[in-house]
Amino acid sequence: MNSEITEIGIEATIYGTPPSVGAIRVRPLGTSERIWNGLAKFGTFLGIALVCVFFPIVHLVLVPLSLMMGLHFASKTIRVRDLIVSGSISCPKCGEPCILNAKLAQWPMTVDCSRCRRHIGIRLVEPAGPEDPAATSPRAIG
Ligand SMILES: [Zn+2]
DSSP: OOOOOEEEEEEEEOTTSOOEEEEEEEEEOOHHHHHHHHHHHHHHHHHHHHHHTTSTTTHHHHHHHHHHHHHHHHHHHHTOOEEEEEEEEEOTTTOOEEEOOSEEOOSSEEEEOTTTOOEEEEEEEOOOBTTBGGGGSOOOOO
């Protein structure tokens, strides 16, 4: 297991307000962890499909749909390379700190502010270096 924790910059935006910046600490996921996360996601949808088997008629649609959704979300989960260890960012609208702990780092992500209930869009930003003007573009993951 790779336990190298790095700190990266993030930016939170809500339409119509100036963005706020913060930092999170992420740990890269190993290949086996990523596969297990994907299998866990697929297992969730497999469980939903098994429950749907007992509903007459609609199981003809719900079982294949659940299995296809399981494959889709499992493939998305396997591609996530980082786990957020800790971090928070202020809500751009009300300033309430939004805690981001133990989440898979899928970018861009959205969280809900606990005070003003707005959806906050969060994306990665690289630290701006003095001689690297392209450093403010978001980091590509995946
Ligand atoms: Zn807020």
